[in-house]
Amino acid sequence: MRKRPYVCGLDAALDVIDGKWKVLIIWALNHQRCRFGELRRLVPGISEKVLVQQLRELEADGIVHREIYDVVPPKVEYSLTGLGGELNTALGPLGAWGKRRMAVLEEAGRHG
């Protein structure tokens, strides 16, 4: 979407992940579909502007589904698509690697 053509699959994957908060958003949506306001509370520290922005990008990339209910006050629900779920799964090993690294860092921190 932003930097095509990609040189490899990893490149293509990292492009949709790119953004300070995207993995947190994906992670939150993997647990539950939710509304804009809920999501903002689930991702503490994010600004509304950036949340909208990153949701739009994730939607354009087919990771997130946006459902609008024509009611007042407005209601919109976000959820992961199938592709989004697969992405989340593909991130698993990376998360496990990072967890081991965190443990190592913590050990080093205790002795340093």
Place this chain on the structure above:
Amino acid sequence: MRKRPYVCGLDAALDVIDGKWKVLIIWALNHQRCRFGELRRLVPGISEKVLVQQLRELEADGIVHREIYDVVPPKVEYSLTGLGGELNTALGPLGAWGKRRMAVLEEAGRHG
């Protein structure tokens, strides 16, 4: 190193990956240990400043090993550490996911 504390393992992993060229560097080093100049040629488009910078960060994070030979002209060789190799492996599923996405995009491009 840069944004600790991490909220989860994925956060910790993405932090060491963070940088426009880091995965390309890791990928190149996974195939062969190489010198600075070689690496620059293997990663076309990167500036020398940024290559040095990202190598230093990867070294500080324990992903890359830097070996200096005290000869003239200077010779330095970069290679992946064990941790770096594991990281590369952990990136596998993500790369596979991205590859599928690329195929889908290409299909869509042909019809759009």
Place this chain on the structure above:
DNA sequence: GTAAGTACGCACTTTTTTGTGCGTACTTGC
């Protein structure tokens, strides 16, 4: 009637990241 919540949009600033162009001290090849 006033504040708060709904899901954003828009203009602007700040921060972060990346790129550009130059210099080093030395050797080899022409």
Place this chain on the structure above:
DNA sequence: GCAAGTACGCACAAAAAAGTGCGTACTTAC
């Protein structure tokens, strides 16, 4: 003697990303 290669360092510029503050049109709660 002059260019090119070695592996960088440094000052600065450009670009990209994120954050800030304010406004919308409407409703419910107090």
